[in-house]
Amino acid sequence: xxxxxxxxxxxxxxxxxxxxxxxxxxxxxxxxxxxxxxxxxxxxxxxxxxxxxxxxxxxxxxxxxxxxxxxxxxxxxxxxxxxxxxxxxxxxxxxxxxxxxxxxxxxxxxxxxx
Amino acid sequence: xxxxxxxxxxxxxxxxxxxxxxxxxxxxxxxxxxxxxxxxxxxxxxxxxxxxxxxxxxxxxxxxxxxxxxxxxxxxxxxxxxxxxxxxxxxxxxxxxxxxxxxxxxxxxxx
Numbered sequence: 742x743x744x745x746x747x748x749x750x751x752x753x754x755x756x757x758x759x760x761x762x763x764x765x766x767x768x769x770x771x772x773x774x775x776x777x778x779x780x781x782x783x784x785x786x787x788x789x790x791x792x793x794x795x796x797x798x799x800x801x802x803x804x805x806x807x808x809x810x811x812x813x814x815x816x817x818x819x820x821x822x823x824x825x826x827x828x829x830x831x832x833x834x835x836x837x838x839x840x841x842x843x844x845x846x847x848x849x850x851x852x853x854x855x
Numbered sequence: 856x857x858x859x860x861x862x863x864x865x866x867x868x869x870x871x872x873x874x875x876x877x878x879x880x881x882x883x884x885x886x887x888x889x890x891x892x893x894x895x896x897x898x899x900x901x902x903x904x905x906x907x908x909x910x911x912x913x914x915x916x917x918x919x920x921x922x923x924x925x926x927x928x929x930x931x932x933x934x935x936x937x938x939x940x941x942x943x944x945x946x947x948x949x950x951x952x953x954x955x956x957x958x959x960x961x962x963x964x965x966x
Contacts, residue, residue, distance in 0.1 A: 745898075774954075783942065783956035784899065831898050833954075841887050841906070842946070844954055846898035 744768050745847035747832050753853045754822050762817040762850045764832030771837035773815040774844065775807060778829040790815060791837055819852075827854045858882065858945040864961040867937075873930040875960050877943030880924040887946050888919060890928045892939040893959075899942065902928065933964045 746765045754760040764773065772791050776784040788797045790809040804826070806818040819826055829851050833844040860878045867873040879888060887906050891899040903910055903917045905926070910917045916929040930937055942959040 747898075783958055785956070786954060829896075833898075841904065843889070843901055843904065845901060846891075848898045849896075851896070 745832055745834055745845055747830075747847040747850050749850060750848060751851050751853070753855060754819075755855050756824065757821045760819050760822055760852065762819075762830050762852070764815045764817070764847055765813050766832075766834045767813070768834055768836075768845065769812060770834035770845075771812075772835045772842075773809060774833040774835075775805075775815070775817050776831040776833065778831055778849070780828075784831055787817075822852070822854045824854050827852055858886075858955065859943045859957050861941070861943055861957060861960045863958065864963070866963050866965055867930075867933045869935060869964050869966050870932055873933040873937065873962060873964070875928040875930075875941050875943075875962065876925065877928070878925045879943070879945045882923050882945050888917070888923075888926050889944045889946055889954075890915070890917065891942045891944065892937075893942065894936075894939045899956075902941075904946075933962075935964050935966065938962060938964045 744767055748763050774789040775787045777787055778784040786798050787801045787805055788807055804820050808816045829849045831849045832847040835842045835844045858879055858881055887904050889904040890902040893899045903912055903915050905917045905919050919926045940959040940961050942956050
């Protein structure tokens with residue numbers, strides 16, 4: 742009965758080689774988020790989708806892109822990963838549209854850049 | 856920037872109540888307080904949230920001061936599995952896009 746699923750849980754890529762992380766949800770939530778969490782730091786929001794409406798945080802590097810082909814799936818694309826992009830990437834979802842809107846997180850994908 | 860401040864770490868004896876404080880002195884009238892926790896290498900887990908009134912669920916209780924400038928998360932009978940980083944978040948925005956995590960409190964439950 743997993744609600745927010747992230748695959749793979751661990752991903753290894755090479756410096757500069759594009760990588761895609763995936764997230765799916767069974768909650769039928771309108772909003773999907775991607776966070777980056779570096780070692781010993783708090784999660785940091787990269788961007789989110791409200792339905793098909795993409796919202797980028799101002800300080801998210803251009804190297805990070807996202808796609809949401811349908812309600813259930815959302816992808817994080819890193820076009821040219823650098824060593825500094827090694828982190829845990831967290832996907833979250835919420836219903837949206839209310840002042841009280843709980844986010845539900847997936848287990849995360851830990852990205853290693855060699 | 857996060858709108859909350861929390862102590863960086865706390866210890867609690869197993870079986871005792873763990874009381875985790877959070878200051879949010881700039882909170883606005885329609886902003887909710889959320890608590891999450893993150894056990895090592897896992898995704899953040901929702902615990903509880905509230906606006907004005909105290910809240911309780913199967914995991915914890917949330918006590919919000921009358922002026923709403925601070926709150927306390929209470930784990931009534933802490934277990935070793937409650938060892939985690941606890942985040943207090945004041946949510947801004949219409950649908951939570953500005954969930955800004957502060958550094959949180961690292962709670963260690965000791966046997």
